[in-house]
Amino acid sequence: MRGKGILRSVLCVAALLSLGCAAWAALPDGNVRVGVVMPTSGTLAYDGGLALNGVKMAVDEINAAGGVNGHKIELFVEDSAGVPATAVAAMEKLVGMQKVVAVIGDFGSSGTLAMMDVAKRSQTPLITPISLAPKITELGNVWTFRGCDSSEMIAKAFTKWAVQEKKLDKWAFIGVNTDYGRGSVDAFGKKVKDLGGEVVYTEYFQQGETDYYPIITKLKASPANTLCLLGETVDLSRVVNQFHEMGLQEKITVMDPTSGTFNPKFLELAKAKANGIIGASRFVASIKTPKAEKFVADYQKRYNIPPEKYAQAGYDVAHMVAIAVKNADSTDTAKVREALAKIEYEGPQGKAHFDAKNQLQIGEYIIAVKDGKFEIVAGPIMAE
Amino acid sequence: MLMVFLQQALNGIILGCIYALIALGLSLIFGILEVANFAHGEFYMLGAFMALFSMSGLGVSFFPALLIAMIGMGIIGAIIERAVFRPIVGKPLINSMLLSFGLSTALANLALLLFGADPQKIESGLADYHLRFFGLHLTAERLMVLVVGVALVTLLAWFIQSTRTGKAMRAVSQDRVAAQLAGINVSRIYTVTFAISGALAAAAGTMVGAMFFVSPEMGFSVTLKCFIIIALGGFGKIRGVIVAAVMIGLAESLGGGFISYAYKDAYPFLLLVLLFMLKPQGLTGGSGR
Amino acid sequence: MNGRMTGAKWLAGLAGAALLCAVPRFFSLDYYLHMFVMSEIYAVLAMSLALIVGFSGQVSMGHAAFYGVGAYASALISLKSGLPFWVTIWCAGAVAGLLSFVIGKMVLRLRGHFLAITTAFFGVLVTLILNNWIELTNGPMGVPGIPRPSPISLPGLTLSFETRADYYYLGLVFVGLVAFLLYRLVNSRIGNALIAIRENEELARSIGVDAMAYKVFAFTLGGALAGMAGSFYAHYILFISPVTFTIAESINLLVMIIFGGMTTLFGPVFGAVALTLLPEFLRMAGSLRLVIYGVALVIFIIWLPLGVWGTIKSKWMERRG
Numbered sequence A: 001m002r003g004k005g006i007l008r009s010v011l012c013v014a015a016l017l018s019l020g021c022a023a024w025a026a027l028p029d030g031n032v033r034v035g036v037v038m039p040t041s042g043t044l045a046y047d048g049g050l051a052l053n054g055v056k057m058a059v060d061e062i063n064a065a066g067g068v069n070g071h072k073i074e075l076f077v078e079d080s081a082g083v084p085a086t087a088v089a090a091m092e093k094l095v096g097m098q099k100v101v102a103v104i105g106d107f108g109s110s111g112t113l114a115m116m117d118v119a120k121r122s123q124t125p126l127i128t129p130i131s132l133a134p135k136i137t138e139l140g141n142v143w144t145f146r147g148c149d150s151s152e153m154i155a156k157a158f159t160k161w162a163v164q165e166k167k168l169d170k171w172a173f174i175g176v177n178t179d180y181g182r183g184s185v186d187a188f189g190k191k192v193k194d195l196g197g198e199v200v201y202t203e204y205f206q207q208g209e210t211d212y213y214p215i216i217t218k219l220k221a222s223p224a225n226t227l228c229l230l231g232e233t234v235d236l237s238r239v240v241n242q243f244h245e246m247g248l249q250e251k252i253t254v255m256d257p258t259s260g261t262f263n264p265k266f267l268e269l270a271k272a273k274a275n276g277i278i279g280a281s282r283f284v285a286s287i288k289t290p291k292a293e294k295f296v297a298d299y300q301k302r303y304n305i306p307p308e309k310y311a312q313a314g315y316d317v318a319h320m321v322a323i324a325v326k327n328a329d330s331t332d333t334a335k336v337r338e339a340l341a342k343i344e345y346e347g348p349q350g351k352a353h354f355d356a357k358n359q360l361q362i363g364e365y366i367i368a369v370k371d372g373k374f375e376i377v378a379g380p381i382m383a384e
Numbered sequence B: 001m002l003m004v005f006l007q008q009a010l011n012g013i014i015l016g017c018i019y020a021l022i023a024l025g026l027s028l029i030f031g032i033l034e035v036a037n038f039a040h041g042e043f044y045m046l047g048a049f050m051a052l053f054s055m056s057g058l059g060v061s062f063f064p065a066l067l068i069a070m071i072g073m074g075i076i077g078a079i080i081e082r083a084v085f086r087p088i089v090g091k092p093l094i095n096s097m098l099l100s101f102g103l104s105t106a107l108a109n110l111a112l113l114l115f116g117a118d119p120q121k122i123e124s125g126l127a128d129y130h131l132r133f134f135g136l137h138l139t140a141e142r143l144m145v146l147v148v149g150v151a152l153v154t155l156l157a158w159f160i161q162s163t164r165t166g167k168a169m170r171a172v173s174q175d176r177v178a179a180q181l182a183g184i185n186v187s188r189i190y191t192v193t194f195a196i197s198g199a200l201a202a203a204a205g206t207m208v209g210a211m212f213f214v215s216p217e218m219g220f221s222v223t224l225k226c227f228i229i230i231a232l233g234g235f236g237k238i239r240g241v242i243v244a245a246v247m248i249g250l251a252e253s254l255g256g257g258f259i260s261y262a263y264k265d266a267y268p269f270l271l272l273v274l275l276f277m278l279k280p281q282g283l284t285g286g287s288g289r
Numbered sequence C: 001m002n003g004r005m006t007g008a009k010w011l012a013g014l015a016g017a018a019l020l021c022a023v024p025r026f027f028s029l030d031y032y033l034h035m036f037v038m039s040e041i042y043a044v045l046a047m048s049l050a051l052i053v054g055f056s057g058q059v060s061m062g063h064a065a066f067y068g069v070g071a072y073a074s075a076l077i078s079l080k081s082g083l084p085f086w087v088t089i090w091c092a093g094a095v096a097g098l099l100s101f102v103i104g105k106m107v108l109r110l111r112g113h114f115l116a117i118t119t120a121f122f123g124v125l126v127t128l129i130l131n132n133w134i135e136l137t138n139g140p141m142g143v144p145g146i147p148r149p150s151p152i153s154l155p156g157l158t159l160s161f162e163t164r165a166d167y168y169y170l171g172l173v174f175v176g177l178v179a180f181l182l183y184r185l186v187n188s189r190i191g192n193a194l195i196a197i198r199e200n201e202e203l204a205r206s207i208g209v210d211a212m213a214y215k216v217f218a219f220t221l222g223g224a225l226a227g228m229a230g231s232f233y234a235h236y237i238l239f240i241s242p243v244t245f246t247i248a249e250s251i252n253l254l255v256m257i258i259f260g261g262m263t264t265l266f267g268p269v270f271g272a273v274a275l276t277l278l279p280e281f282l283r284m285a286g287s288l289r290l291v292i293y294g295v296a297l298v299i300f301i302i303w304l305p306l307g308v309w310g311t312i313k314s315k316w317m318e319r320r321g
Helices: A002-024 A045-064 A084-096 A109-122 A151-165 A179-194 A213-220 A233-245 A264-274 A290-303 A309-328 A333-341 B002-033 B040-057 B062-088 B093-115 B140-162 B164-174 B176-181 B186-211 B216-233 B238-258 B266-278 C007-026 C030-055 C063-081 C085-107 C112-132 C164-186 C189-199 C201-206 C211-237 C247-260 C266-303 C308-320
Strands: A032-038 A073-079 A102-105 A126-128 A144-146 A170-176 A198-205 A226-230 A253-256 A278-281 A345-347 A350-354 A363-370 A373-382 B130-133 B136-139 C152-154 C157-159
Touching: A032 A045, A032 A084, A032 A309, A045 A073, A045 A233, A045 A290, A045 A309, A073 A084, A084 A102, A084 A109, A084 C030, A084 C211, A102 A109, A102 A309, A102 A333, A109 A126, A109 A144, A109 A179, A109 C030, A126 A309, A151 A179, A151 A278, A151 A363, A151 A373, A170 A179, A170 A213, A179 A198, A179 A226, A198 A213, A213 A233, A213 B002, A213 B238, A226 A233, A233 A253, A233 A264, A290 A309, A290 A345, A309 A333, A309 A345, B002 B040, B002 B136, B002 B140, B002 B164, B002 B186, B002 B216, B002 B238, B040 B062, B040 B093, B040 B186, B040 B216, B062 B093, B062 B186, B062 C266, B093 B216, B093 C112, B093 C247, B093 C266, B130 B140, B136 B140, B140 B164, B140 B186, B140 B238, B164 B176, B164 B186, B176 B186, B216 B238, B216 B266, B216 C112, B238 B266, B266 C112, C007 C164, C030 C063, C030 C164, C030 C189, C030 C211, C030 C247, C030 C266, C063 C085, C063 C112, C063 C211, C063 C247, C085 C112, C085 C211, C112 C247, C157 C164, C164 C189, C164 C211, C189 C201, C189 C211, C201 C211, C247 C266, C247 C308, C266 C308
Parallel strands: A032 A073, A032 A102, A102 A126, A126 A144, A170 A198, A170 A226, A226 A253, A253 A278
Antiparallel strands: A278 A363, A345 A350, A363 A373, B130 B136, C152 C157
16 A cells, blocks of 8 residues: 555656646757848848848847747848749748748848748748838738838828928938838828928939939929938938039938938948938937947947947847747747737837737837937837 | 039930940950950959959059059959850850859859948049039049040050050951961950950949949949940940940930939930831941841 | 650650659658749740740840739739639730730841840830839839639649649649640741751741741740749749849849750750759858859850750760761
8 A cells, every 4th residue: 555655646746747847848859940031142132131130149149148948049041132032932941941930031022022921821920120011011911020110100200200390391202112112202202291291302213223413413403402312221322422422412401211321331331421311210329228228239349330220120020039939938830929929029229019910019219410420319209 | 404404414424434444345355255244244343342452451542543453353354264255265145145144143242252242432532522613513533534434445445556466456356267367366365355354344343433332243234234335336346335335324314314213224225226226237337246 | 856756755754744743742841842833933934935045046135024024914914803813824925925026026137146135125124114113013012912823623633722732733734735835846847947047047038938937936935935934923922023023034044044955945944943943952052152153154154055955965866876
């Protein structure tokens, strides 16, 4: 009898222990595998690399702090080259061969839109830190998240300030001829007109265009008092350089509401010509919260340049994925997706959460360039 | 309106000057070796990087850097001719097209790997001096492009017209076999041609690097444009190419300013198609080979 | 050319077909299947381009334009009218075919470099229109939400197109039909006329071949087939935007046919499959990938100008005398 009693109690303890272990070991042994699809070749390679910088730094931070519940995050990076079919191949590879729990990417909206079908079919969460096309969150694909602000959110916050407070009424738009440029010009133009302003001039340029004299010369002859630029760092620095070469800076205020210019690369390329640009951004390196200051210092130390919005987005999205895996306490992609949708995150940019369409809700800062520095004029303004 | 027109025309001429420098080299290669060099834009890109690095690394100023880039790319051009193009001279056009396309891919991506995607600016120090005359606007930098461009083109024309090597180049482009029989060292002429083209492309790249930027992907679109120019101007014809280059610069500038900027890339082609339809012999006549 | 199939050839063909059908059993990962489906699309594109460049000798640098026009035609028609893929793929062929007929009529008078550059122009023009005619094409935002092909059920087989394997089988049929069509074509009188034009147009004309008509025919058929491949692509990726149909893609197709060998029918297929899979293998090489690709191309054209399959075939012919 006694023997049986001992046996029973041993069995009980063992059962309890194994139960306990099962609860602990919800995350399977081995690393948490996370995929990244970014353009590391082609015309978007530079900007894609910035987002990747942010992702890598976040992952190293998490791993140095002991990982996710003791499991290290392992990163798998694939090149999309900015080509939709290549982005699809990259994501299939990550999902099928590397068995990642989530994919961060792509940069351009075309790549992200093409990968969305893979996300849905393979039931893998896909978070883009950059792509702005409204369709991404409007197609009802629950597996896709946008981990940054959308054009409409920025337009709402910025035009109110510019048209009503600054009394800027005659707007000219120069935008990049992509989904991002076209979509933003539409969103901003609409808001400007709603608030009683006027759109007097709109031109689009091809990505990577060098010579902007034709449209700047035309701008000179238009009645505009505000030039609103919507594009990426390098193209915009050419526009601003040539804008100054034509001597338009006294006549027209330059606006950059989607913050293609608020980064150190732009300052290096445009130098003093950057001064006077006003715009909005979800992030600049001069935000003075403890989280932002630590992020800026660490990034500066690691990459020798201050971070900008792409690095910040990559950094935040990588952290969000890690937190989602931690909250889900599982590498089951459905559970990770649910945890991600419910996330309450606070990063260098501020507080953030996803709305019902998986669109990130964050605040905007109004920024001005003064003596080669980004000064925060107002904010954060929430669009909601 | 007139002022806007004149300003656009002036911009177009300066652009045309740059195109002429690049297209002339391409045209020489085409006329003399009868190969299509789709990697020509990469010569221009590498030249720009060479100037950039001699300024940042050796600390020289803009004009010596321009010279270093031209010499450097001259040498690299000669090496590339020997190693890559020599084996396919005389083969069908599509071979050289695809071969040079491969070369272009390799060079552009090698540059991406070595120098990074990060675009950089060559500081000529002239961009902040503004000239104003009759209401027209010009920076000293653009004026420099105009002057250097015209000087180099004149030098090239003189070289081809008056030197022994130049005469030999013309002979080879007219009839390779006859030139060989007349005792001209044809393979040396090939190498010289590539060296000259490389140097001209480097000069153009350096000046564009000052006006705009230097980056690994700056080459390819320029190559295509230059093929249009040499088709327009007549393959292997110096004067035709210069006229065509300025025409294309004007078409982009005026078309982009007055018709539609979004369709800017179509105007050079449109000009070419019009020419083919109206005058199949090419801008300056001669064989439509 | 020996047009008759011997028993051994039939057997080899059957075995090959069976092997191809079994591929999804061995490579069940979606990643591999995606690469195979893309290879099939490129195989059709390469064959259609080989008809123009390889068999008729007309260098076209704008083939991706027809691919793109077909993709857009099919996507837009199916989204606006609700017609199924099985109808719109023919519409795509018709629209692309019509366009290539018109362009062909205009440009095929030109020779050599002039032709290459003018076709490049039409390629660039189509990309510009796709980018800027917002009302029709939605510009750079692209066309999302393209429907999958409606399910088909044959006796013993149902394809729902929810999986990549279903697309793989459909693509296999597509490649097979196009290969069969072109095989019959190039071994017919038309094929002989085209080859005669490629070898010496003046001579062909002098013996009474209406060179222009044959060239336009080849250009039109090639364009139409590319358009159908575009339709397949659109209903496979389910999203299209102008970045896919650029001049770089046209050049990529030219590279495929010269890699495989463009004067044979199997060559382009080989080139398409090899050059779709090769860059994926080279993913391991990371940023060196495109450098290796470029260098390989250079070495290739110097050493194997006939292409891989073309070289094998000519060596084999030599040995047989």
